[in-house]
Amino acid sequence: MIRFLLNRVMGMVVVLFLVCLFTFVIFFVLSPDPAVQICGKNCTPEVIDQLRANLGLDQPFWSQFWTFVSGLFVGRTYGSGPNAIDCAAPCLGYSFQTSQPVFDMIAQRLPVSATVAIGAAILWLLAGVSAGLVSAVREGRFADRFITGLTLTGMSIPNYVLGLSLQFLLVVTLGWLPFPQAVPFSEDPVQWFSNYLMPWIVLAVGASAVYTRLTRANVIETLQENYVRTARAKGLSPGLVWRRHALRPALTPIVTIFGMDFAGLLGGALITETVFGLNGIGKMAADSITKNDQPVIMGVTLLAAFFVVIGNMVVDLLYTAIDPRVRVGSAA
Amino acid sequence: MSETPRDTENLLRVRDLTVGFHTAAGQVDVVKQLDFDLARGGALGIVGESGSGKSMTSLAIMGLLPKGASRSGSIEFDGTELTTLPERAMRSIRGDRIAMIFQDPLSSLNPYYTVGTQIAEAYRSHRSGVTRRQARKVAIEAMERVHIRDAARRVDHYPHQFSGGMRQRVMIAMTLSMEPELIIADEPTTALDVTVQAQILDLLAEIRSDTGAGLILITHDLAVVSQVTDHLVVMRDGDLVEQGAAEQIFTDPQRDYTRMLLDAVPRIDDEIGLLRTLTAPTAEEES
Numbered sequence: 138m139i140r141f142l143l144n145r146v147m148g149m150v151v152v153l154f155l156v157c158l159f160t161f162v163i164f165f166v167l168s169p170d171p172a173v174q175i176c177g178k179n180c181t182p183e184v185i186d187q188l189r190a191n192l193g194l195d196q197p198f199w200s201q202f203w204t205f206v207s208g209l210f211v212g213r214t215y216g217s218g219p220n221a222i223d224c225a226a227p228c229l230g231y232s233f234q235t236s237q238p239v240f241d242m243i244a245q246r247l248p249v250s251a252t253v254a255i256g257a258a259i260l261w262l263l264a265g266v267s268a269g270l271v272s273a274v275r276e277g278r279f280a281d282r283f284i285t286g287l288t289l290t291g292m293s294i295p296n297y298v299l300g301l302s303l304q305f306l307l308v309v310t311l312g313w314l315p316f317p318q319a320v321p322f323s324e325d326p327v328q329w330f331s332n333y334l335m336p337w338i339v340l341a342v343g344a345s346a347v348y349t350r351l352t353r354a355n356v357i358e359t360l361q362e363n364y365v366r367t368a369r370a371k372g373l374s375p376g377l378v379w380r381r382h383a384l385r386p387a388l389t390p391i392v393t394i395f396g397m398d399f400a401g402l403l404g405g406a407l408i409t410e411t412v413f414g415l416n417g418i419g420k421m422a423a424d425s426i427t428k429n430d431q432p433v434i435m436g437v438t439l440l441a442a443f444f445v446v447i448g449n450m451v452v453d454l455l456y457t458a459i460d461p462r463v464r465v466g467s468a469a
Numbered sequence: 470m471s472e473t474p475r476d477t478e479n480l481l482r483v484r485d486l487t488v489g490f491h492t493a494a495g496q497v498d499v500v501k502q503l504d505f506d507l508a509r510g511g512a513l514g515i516v517g518e519s520g521s522g523k524s525m526t527s528l529a530i531m532g533l534l535p536k537g538a539s540r541s542g543s544i545e546f547d548g549t550e551l552t553t554l555p556e557r558a559m560r561s562i563r564g565d566r567i568a569m570i571f572q573d574p575l576s577s578l579n580p581y582y583t584v585g586t587q588i589a590e591a592y593r594s595h596r597s598g599v600t601r602r603q604a605r606k607v608a609i610e611a612m613e614r615v616h617i618r619d620a621a622r623r624v625d626h627y628p629h630q631f632s633g634g635m636r637q638r639v640m641i642a643m644t645l646s647m648e649p650e651l652i653i654a655d656e657p658t659t660a661l662d663v664t665v666q667a668q669i670l671d672l673l674a675e676i677r678s679d680t681g682a683g684l685i686l687i688t689h690d691l692a693v694v695s696q697v698t699d700h701l702v703v704m705r706d707g708d709l710v711e712q713g714a715a716e717q718i719f720t721d722p723q724r725d726y727t728r729m730l731l732d733a734v735p736r737i738d739d740e741i742g743l744l745r746t747l748t749a750p751t752a753e754e755e756s
Contacts, residue, residue, distance in 0.1 A: 462629050
C-alpha cells in the first residue's frame with residue numbers, strides 16, 4: 138500500500154512538473170513582451186529594461202524557469218536593493234493587471250469555484266445516476282426513450298445558452314429568483330442559495346446527461362453478467378439482486394469519472410462563472426486571458442492540473458476500497 | 470423409454486417442453502417438444518453439441534430464461550407444475566429446492582463479495598430469522614463439505630483468490646448449503662483442466678450419495694456423463710435424439726448421431742490418428 142502511494146505521488150510530481158514546463162514554454166515563446174504591456178503608453182526603453190530586469194525577463198529561459206519553479210517552494214525576490222519585493226512560497230508571481238500576488242487572488246476566489254463545483258456535482262450525480270437507473274430498469278420502454286431523448290438535449294445545449302435562458306426565464310420573466318448578488322452564506326442563506334442555484338443547474342444539466350448514459354449502459358451490461366444470473370438462481374429477491382449484485386459493480390466505474398470531472402471543475406468553470414458574474418477562478422481566468430495577464434493564467438493552469446492530479450489519486454485510492462481485486466493486487 | 474403415467478417416483482417430469490425465441494425472422498425454437506423424467510435420487514445426463522438446447526432446457530426448468538424467450542409444455546417438480554407457478558413461489562423453490570451450478574465459476578461469482586457472503590446470502594434469504602453469524606457458520610460447513618481446506622479462513626476470501634477448481638467447489642458449496650432436492654449442473658467442468666474435472670465429478674457423485682439429491686448434468690462431454698449419471702438424454706438442434714439408461718446408450722446406441730458422439734470421444738486404445746469429428750447427417754437427412 139505504501140509503495141503504491143509512493144508510486145502515485147512520484148507520478149503526480151512528474152506530471153505537475155511537465156505541466157509547469159509546458160505552460161512556461163508556451164508563455165515564454167508565444168506571448169508578447171510583458172514588460173511592454175506593464176509599462177503602458179508613456180514608456181521609455183529605460184523603464185522597459187528596468188522592468189525586464191525586475192521580472193527576470195533578461196535571464197535565459199532555463200534560469201527563468203528555475204526561478205519560477207523554486208519560487209513555488211521557497212519563494213522568490215523580484216528586483217534587488219531597496220525596491221526588492223519578496224514573494225513568499227508558494228509564489229505564483231504577481232498579476233500584471235492588479236499587482237496582487239496570484240496566489241492570494243486564487244485563494245480568494247477558490248471558495249466560490251468550490252461552492253459551484255460541489256453543488257453542481259451533488260446535483261448531477263443524483264440526477265444522472267437515478268435517471269440512468271430508471272432508464273436501465275425500463276430499457277426500451279417509454280421512460281427509457283424519454284430519458285435518452287432528454288440526455289441528448291442536455292448534452293447539446295451549450296452552457297452559455299442555458300445560463301442566459303435560465304436567467305431570463307427565472308429572474309426576469311417569472312421573478313422566481315432574486316437577481317444574483319454575491320452574499321456569504323452566513324449573512325443570508327436564502328439569497329446565497331438562490332444565487333448559486335442557476336450555476337449549479339447549468340453545470341449539472343450537461344454532466345448529468347453524460348452520467349445518465351453511463352449509468353444506464355453500465356447497469357444494463359452488469360445485468361448480463363453471469364453472477365447476476367447466479368444471484369437469481371439462488372432465489373434472491375429482485376431487490377436484493379439489484380442492490381447487491383447489479384448496482385455496486387455498475388456504479389464503480391462512475392466513481393472514476395466523477396473524481397476527474399469534479400476535480401476539473403474545481404479549477405474553475407470558465408463559461409458558467411462568467412455568465413453568472415460569479416467571482417470564481419473560472420471568471421478570473423477568462424478575464425486574465427483577454428488581458429494577457431500571464432502570471433494569473435499560469436497560476437490557474439497549474440491549479441487546475443494540481444486538482445486533476447490529486448483527483449486522480451483520490452479515485453485510485455477509492456478504487457482500492459471499492460474493488461477487492463484491486464485491493465489485493467496492490468497489497469501483493 | 471417407459472410411458473409411465475403420473476407417478477410419485479419421479480422428482481422431475483418434463484413433457485412437451487418447447488423453448489422459443491421471438492426474432493425478426495419469426496419464432497425460432499431452440500428446444501422442441503422435449504420429454505424426460507428424473508427419478509428421485511437419480512442422475513440424468515443431458516448431452517449434445519453446443520447449440521443443441523441443453524442449457525436452455527436447464528434455464529427453462531429454473532424459470533431463468535433470458536429476455537425474449539418463451540417456454541411451453543409442462544415441467545412438473547415433485548408434483549408441482551413449474552410453468553404456471555407465480556414468480557414469487559418459483560423464487561422460493563429456486564436455490565432452495567432446485568439449485569444450479571454454472572459453467573464458468575469465475576464469472577458466475579460476484580467479484581465484489583467474499584465467497585462466504587455469497588454462500589450465506591442464499592441461506593439467509595430462504596430461511597427466515599437466520600442471523601449473520603448462523604449463516605456464516607452454514608457457509609463454513611458447506612465449504613468444508615466440498616473439501617475446501619481451512620474453510621474458516623477461506624470464507625472471507627474473494628473469488629479471485631481461489632483457483633478455478635476451488636471456485637467451482639465454492640459454487641457447489643453454495644448449492645449444498647440449501648440441501649436442495651435437485652441439483653442442475655450446467656457444464657460444471659468445462660472451464661476446468663482435466664485433473665480438476667475429475668475431482669469435481671467425484672465431488673458431485675459424493676454429494677449425490679450423501680444427500681440423495683437428484684442431479685441433472687448437462688455437458689457436451691460424454692466422458693463426463695459416463696462417470697456420474699445413470700440415465701442419458703441426447704439432444705441435437707433442440708430435438709431429443711435418444712434417451713435411455715446410460716449403460717445401454719454407451720454400449721448399444723440406437724441412433725447414428727449418438728454413435729458418432731461416442732466415436733468422437735478419444736480413447737486410450739484407439740489407433741493414433743486424427744480425432745474423429747461430428748459429420749453426422751442432419752436431422753432431415755437421417756429421417
